Structure formats: C-alpha cells, structure tokens
Amino acid sequence: MKVGISRLDHLVLTVADVERSVDFYVRVLGMEAITFGGGRRALRFGNSKINLHSLGGEIAPHAARPQPGSSDLCFIVEQPLDLLAEGLRELEAEVILGPVRRTGARALLLSLYLRDPDGNLIELSNELRDEVSDG
DSSP states (O other), rough: OOOOOOOOOOOEEEEEEHHHHHHHHHHOOOOOEEETTEEEEEETTTTEEEEEEEEEEOOOSSOOSOOEEEEEEEEEEOOOOOHHHHHHHHOOOOOEEEEEEOOSSSSSEEEEEOOTTTOOOEEEEEEEEEOOOOO
C-alpha cells in the first residue's frame, strides 16, 4: 500500500535557546506561542505548528543529528513583500536576499529571505497565483 500524505501537521526545530526562538517567531513572524505536554513549547500558525526542542534536550525519537541552524523553511504570507520588508526592518530583522522569484509547491513565488536566531534560513513568500509552478 502506498502512503497518501495530505498535509504537514508539524515539524521540529532544534534550537540553542527555546525562549529566544519563541520571541523571534512571535515578534517577527507573528506566530502564536503555545505550551503543551508538560511544558514543551511550540509555535502555531495556520493549520500547522513548529515544536521546539532544546539542543541536548530533544524528545525521543528525534532526528539522527539534531542541530540548530540546519533548516530552510518557507512560509507563504499574504502581505505584499515591500510592506513586509519595511516591517522587518523596523523589527531589526535583516532581509538577506529578495525579493527574488522561486518555485513553490503550488505556484511560483516571490520571496524574501532572513535568518532566525539559530541561523535557520527563513523564506517569506507571496504566491504568484497567475503563474503555476512545475514543482
């Protein structure tokens, strides 16, 4: 039988400092901080969440080599990127590239890039709805 995946529920980021990461994702990206399962921390957005594991305090089972700063994440945003870039500057979050065109899962993207406190690459993208991605 073939697995039929319908959507991503959550992913896990290993971070150096959980509360510093919570601050960034809430303050800069507007995610909702939640606490669950005996004090574990996560970030909710849309229908998904990011669980945060502290380096050395990962919940088993976990990735074979958990490491802060080893992820590239792309988030679809509704705000126009020029307004978003201005808001990021006000929050002292440095845009390191963009806007640039990229290929997304469902459409072509116009993207800005920045880094979180651990150095993970964060891509914030507008879908270019009139242009279909080839994958």
